[in-house]
Amino acid sequence: MKIPRKLALSFLIVCASAAAMMAVFFTNISLIKTATADNNAAQSKYAKALGLETALLRQNSQMRGFLVTADESYLKSYYEGRDDYDRDSAELERELEDPALRAAVVKSREETVAWREKWGDRLIKLVKGGQRDAAQAEVQSAGKAVLVSAAVLPLRDIRDSAMKSIESGSATQETAIKSATTVLIVGGILLIGIAITLAIVLSRLIAAPISGLTNTMAQLASGRNDLEVASTSRGDELGDMARAVLVFRDAARAKQAAEAASAKAEAEQKMVVETISSQLAEVAAGNLTATITREFPAEYASVRSNFNAAVESLRDLIASVIESAHSVRTGSGEIAQASEDLARRTEANAASLEQTSAAVTQMDSRLKTTATAANETVDRANGAISTVANGRSVAEEAVQAMSRVADSAKGIDGVIEGLDKIAFQTRVLAMNAAVEAGRAGEAGRGFAVVADLVSALAMRAEEEAGRARDQLTATQTDIVAAVDMVQKVDTALEHISGDVGEVHALLGRIALDNQAQSTAITQVSTAIGTMDHSTQQNAAMVEQTSAAARNLASEVTQLADKASQFRVSSGGAPRPQKASFTGGTPKRLPPKAVAALVRNTSSDDWREF
Template sequence: MTNASQQPMTMEQRLAFIDMTDEARAALRCLEPVLLRALGPALDAFYEKVRADSKLRAFFGDERQMASAKGAQQRHWAQIAKANFGPEYERMAQNVGRAHARIGLEPSLYINAYAVVVDRLIRAAIEESAPHSMFAGKNRNNRLAQSLTGLVKAVLVDMDLSISVYLETLSEQQRLADEKRAATEAAQRHAVDVMARALDALAHGDLQRRIDEALDGGFDKIKGDFNNAVDKLREAFADVGSSANVIQSSSAEVSRAADDLARRTETQAASLEETAAALEEITATVNKTADSTRHASEVFDATKAEAEKGGAIVREAVDAMRRIEHSTRDIGQIIGVIDEIAFQTNLLALNAGVEAARAGEAGRGFAVVASEVRALAQRSAEAAKEIKGLISASTAQVENGVVLVTRTGEALEQIVRQVGDVSQVVTEIAAGSKEQATGLSEVNRAVSQLDSMTQQNATMVEETTAASHSVSHEAEDLARLISRFKLDSSARDGRHAMAEPRRPSPPQQPARRRAAAAGGGRASSAGASEEEWRDF
């Protein structure tokens, strides 16, 4: 209860206002034994109701906390039973009000709980007023009334003190909450205004604008996030601008290179077409050469056969010349015999002439015959000599012919071997020409395919050229778009180094974080409640 000036009443003022005199306190002390005996069962009945009511049970963590609160209440009621309303009692009653405000226990529940306890206490006091009790006597009803009145006054003062502190605490909490809400709203308005100006600048392309003003509460993180975002955007736009310039210059170079490549590809295509035509002619020529070489190989084979036949004939001629040589030698021997006979005949004719001369006239006829025989022998000797000379010359010529024919045979054998070698070489040339023709046919097909691919490449180069020109135009448009944003000089010059992105810390798992918060809340709530009920 408070006065008109909203200043709280002191304990003395409260007690004086309800006429809690020394006499009333003494009457209350008369109930102390009764109250202390009845207090345990009264509190047990109260906590039975608490256990049965889920709303009330939620204010207690467990049975241990409920037992602690019960002990605190017993100590508090012991002070009331002794009518001890000093500073210690006042502190305990005020702590009860503050505890109720902190845990959210409404006054109606508090009053209902007191009603349960007071009901049991008053019933116990009335039962104690029966005959032969401490209230027995002439003024029993008067003493009982004084004692019960003192109890009720003490209970009401206790509830008044606790509820007043409860209301004051709630009022203070509301005031602090209002101040905090007002400060938060002001900070929010300030932060929203600052953010609105910064976002407006950002919407107009000003990437130099940062939030440098201090913001309270959670807005400071938003400020940091905004500044980081602007920095990243500025860096990104600067990099995009640099990349756009590089793309523009590169696309121009690509366009020039593509144009040059297109011209070269066209030239290459024309050259490949001419090469393909030339290869077709070369292939036809090589095929013709292969046919001619094959025919030449056949001719050389025939020539080799004829040369082998000539060699056989020469060998036969050599044998015939050797036989002629032997015959000539035989003739020479015969001529020698004839020459010897002519010589002997000449000697005999000479001797006959000498004998005829000795015979004189009688041997004159014989001398004539001897002279004729001698002349005939001489002619035979001369003829034999001439024949011998001819035979010698013929023998020399036959020997020379034998040598020549032998050499001719050897030459023909060499020719046969060389013709065989040439025939083999020509055969190999024919096979090589055939392989060359086959290879040239494959090369011709490859060149044709290459020509087709070159034509396709030319088409692709034209498309690439068109695409590079398009990319160049897009890069120019991108550069114009980037130029609308305000960037610092270092970013515009492309000299601003990109900061290494921070590696974000792994986020906490929400369930684990909520569980930790809930566990901590229960622990702190249990500790606070135990302390508050201890103060109860």
């Protein structure tokens, strides 16, 4: 049997045992879950039945409390118990599945309704109607008939049934829990035993042979080719591994035999490598005239011919590079000098444009500031015009208010005159009363005293009315003066309003002119900024071109120096003179030299190189 099948069978045994244990455990858990749900339902029914009994007893007790005290607070609790009973009774009837228990709920409800009609609601109406003594006497004479026992007894059956269901579910839960615990313990022990047994069996069948093969392979790697390989007759993967190790051993033996035959070939190969190495050293030293003249074995003849052809092509290429480098160096020097002159002129233009742009920007900023200030001044002028208009309206209102105050003062003057008349008549009446009291003798003495007091009060009222008239006259004079001053203020505000309006128009024209100038300057500044940006870019590009030309001249000089190190003929090659660009303007290349430069740089020698 193959190793994967052995491992699969082992895992299958473990999984089957675990699945059996989990199935039994799941069955017990499901039983516990079902019993718990039944217990919860039974407890809910029990609680609602108990709640119905409590609601009935509550109605009975609260009705009796109202009969005794006539306190309305008992009725609130009575009605709450009635509502609770009606709601819970309907819910309990829907939850019950047994027809007998549902009939018990219906019977309890019917008895409750009958009790309310006969006793509860009827007696409450009597007490509210002022017949509390009659209601109390009726309850005392009724005895047990007024109790709610007939409605409570059917609910006891529901409670007993729910209690039996709870006890049965609890017993089922305990049994299922014990069974699940037993299955878990026994199953765990069995799984551990099965795992240990399979580990021992697999170790003997797989691990031990693998260790033996590993040891055999280590000895083969150390050079021992005379070993015997075990487990080659097995039909599983370990047998395949053992047969593979056997192949390695045979291959090692064959390699050992072939090493002796390859010694001769190695000697010839060493001669060829030494010869090529010596000639490559000559080429590396710059001697491109070095060729291989020694005869090679037939299998290496192509290497000799290819080396000689490559050295010849490289020699021709280097000679062409030396000639082209001189021409390119002269042209790159001229380009570098021209680029530097152009860069200096471009930088000077860019600096001038930058200064012009800064000046225009400053002008634009100042014009914008002036325009903003003019706009703010216009806004302030608008506010001043509005304030002056408000002041005129306030002055007009003040004049009207002063006129109304003057009119009111005239009315007050009439009131004071009426008070003078009343005081005078009161004093006359007091004098008449004193005369009559004198005539009455002793009987009118008290009345005479009162007449004197009334006369004194009338004289005091006349004095106070005189003072009020004087004060009112002074107030009227001040009001007339105030009206004149307010009218003068109104006239001044009118003149100010006209002047501020003219200033407002002038500032508006100034603001429009400033805005137009600011717009024009902004456009000019934008154009100059664009020119400045373009000039800066051109200067940067010219600078980059100049730097590239200088780098090109430097690279060509280095290329010529390096190319001059090679010897391309038996007499050697003269080094080209370096071009100098320290002063003056380089000479322009003639058209023929430019054509030769283009022709040389596009020849096939570059592709060969």
